[in-house]
Amino acid sequence: MPSPDVYWLALRRARGVGPRTCKLLIEKFGTPEKIFQLSSDQIAAAGVPRNTAHSIAEFRDFEPLEKELCELPNIGARLVKWTDADYPPNLRQIADPPPFLFVRGTATLTDNTCIAIVGARAASDIGRRMAQRLGLELAAKGFTVVSGLARGIDGEAHQGALDAHGRTLAILGCGVDVIYPAEHRKLAEAIIEGGGALISELPIGTQPLAENFPTRNRILSGLCLGVVIVEAAEKSGSLITARMALEQDRQVFAVPGSPLSGKTRGSNRLLKEGAKLVECVEDVIEELAPQMASRAPATARMPSAEPVPTPPTSNISASAEVARLVQAPIDAKAPEGIADSSITILNNLKESERLHVDSIIESSGLNAQTVLRLLLELELEGRVTQHPGKLFSLA
Structure with a gap:
């Protein structure tokens, strides 16, 4: 007899069954295992087309799915189902949530502090730098x-988060392996x-087939509070993500670009249509702060008969930071000692032509996030220049 998780894969693989049908049936019957115990007439009575109901009732190809599940630990992956407590709460609220996710990595998915950054694959140097920042x-x-782990803007956004020793999630249009x-x-x-x-x-x-990516984009936007479009041409996948974000009641942001550049016509059009203009990170946080302040911990209705507890988020620093951002003005005065720390960083840079960020962190005695923030402030002030390879020098 197949294991319970196999029925989840089987339901999605049955001919004619998409995310909306999965949601409908799981809300009605509780689990895929129960669904496969029903006749085609009983399934059709839930509002499913009769030919789809028949394909579910007649599905018997469980063995390959058992092998697929057994392979997950070998690649460091796991299955997160819609009824699991660690299923992303934001994603559960969209109209067509995936019934399950393959997750490769240790990240928990229950925090409400996700923000997407997407844009052109053939991005300009300025666009890449903006995404990284x-x-x-x-x-x-x-x-x-x-x-989305793509070339250009996506890759720079991921790398920027890693440079800050932060967390980043890549939503793929292919298998996690x-x-x-x-x-x-x-x-x-x-x-x-x-x-x-x-x-x-x-x-x-x-x-990575082309048809996989538009449907992938609904997951990318659905996970997040908002989506930032850095560069997008007139016809691009980023605009599909923006449209899906609007349908999911997510905030859409766009970085303005030159009207002479074809790379930014799509993002500029989003601004004309009401997207929030982004010139710095504060533009994003300031817009989302009221939404985060009013948002209670996600307790969206679960489809199972018994309530599933939502585990506490492991992203403690994110929760604390959100609270601070909501309760204090964005341009609040820096804590005492920050100015002295900036001077320390500048003095260290005077003694070397270029220093790697890790050397600056070590010599300053500050934590990585503080040093990165100070370096960005100094760069914006025109006092420090960043070079490839995470190297910094005096401007």
């Missing part, structure tokens, strides 16, 4: 940065090692 600053403030693009293999490993995760609803081994 937003990822770094958001992660340094305790937010979880979400993106398939890294696309291949040159982001080291980045994917760093995401996992940094406490983040690779996430997909697709079976392991699934290749």
Whole structure:
């Protein structure tokens, strides 16, 4: 007899069954295991087309799915089901949530501090730098940065979060064991090692086919409080993500670009249509702060008969930071001693042509997030310049 988790995979693999049908049936009957015990007439009575109900009732191909589940521990992955307490609460609220997720990495998914950063694959140098800076600053403030592991803006957003020693999640349009693009293999490993995760609803081994990505985007936006579009052409996947975010009642942000550049026509159009303009990380946080302050811990109705407790989030620093951001003005005066710390960093840079960020952290005696924030402030003031390879020098 198949294991209970196998029925979850089987329900999604039955012909004609999509996320909405899964949600309908699980809300009606509680678990996929119970659904497979029903006749096609009983399934159809729940509002499912008769041919789909028949394909569920006649499904018998369980053995390959058992093997798929057995393979998950070998790649460091696990199955997170819609009825599990660690299923993302924001994602459970959308109209077509995936019935389960394959998660490769140790990250818990229950915090409500996710913000997506997406944009062009063939991004400009300015766009890349902006994505990296937003990822770094958001992660340094305790937010979880979400993106799609693609070339360009996505990769820079992930890397920025990692540079801040923060957490980042990559939502894939392929199996969690398939890294696309291949040159982001080291980045994917760093995401996992940094406490983040690779996430997909697709079976392991699934290749990155073009048709997978638009449906992937609903997960990317659904996980998050808001989506920041850094660069997007007139017709791009980022605009699909923005549209889905609006349908899911998520906030959409866009970084303005030159009207002479085709790379930013899509993001500029979003601004014309009402997206919030972003020039710095405070523009994002200031817009979302009231929403975070009023949002109670996620207790969306669970489809199972018995209530499933929501575990406490392990992202303690994020929760504390959200509370601080909500209760204090964004431009609150820096704590005493920060100015002296900036001087210490500048003095260290005077003694070397270029210093790696790790050396600056070690010599300053401050924690990594504080040093990264100070370096960004000094860079914005024109006193410090960042170079490739996480190197810094006096401007």
